[in-house]
Amino acid sequence: MKILYFAWLRERLNRASDDVSPPAEVQTLADLIVWLRANDEALDLAMANPKQFKLSKNARIVPWETPIADADTIAILPPMTGG
Template sequence: MKLIYFAWLRERIGIAEETVTPPASVTDVTSLIEWLKGRGPGYALALAKPEAIRVAVNQQYRKGPAPIAASDEVALFPPVTGG
């Protein structure tokens, strides 16, 4: 699974993207975020408030219970501030 991070999430986690193989218990966006929190202090800091995080699966917005698969590109980022 390809993970991509943007803005302050990227800075707190310390990398822009990575490829991961989560355990079988990770089946949706909510469980992915919970699993990522345990990967280190940067992740825990970046993901402390899941309600402040927006998620795109294969470049489309998704919310908590949305299912994810190993072949997906999952992006995590703060609420957008363009324009």
């Protein structure tokens, strides 16, 4: 599974993506975020308020309860500001 990071999240993590293999019990995007944060201190700190992030599965914004599969590409989109 490919995880993509965007905007300030990418800059804070100092990487644009990760390839991960979550365990079988990780079945939804919400499960995935919990698992990613538990295994990556930098991501955990950056996502201190996780529900402010949008999640994308295969280039479509979807709810956090969306099921996932190994071949998916997941994007984590931080809140944006305009000006």
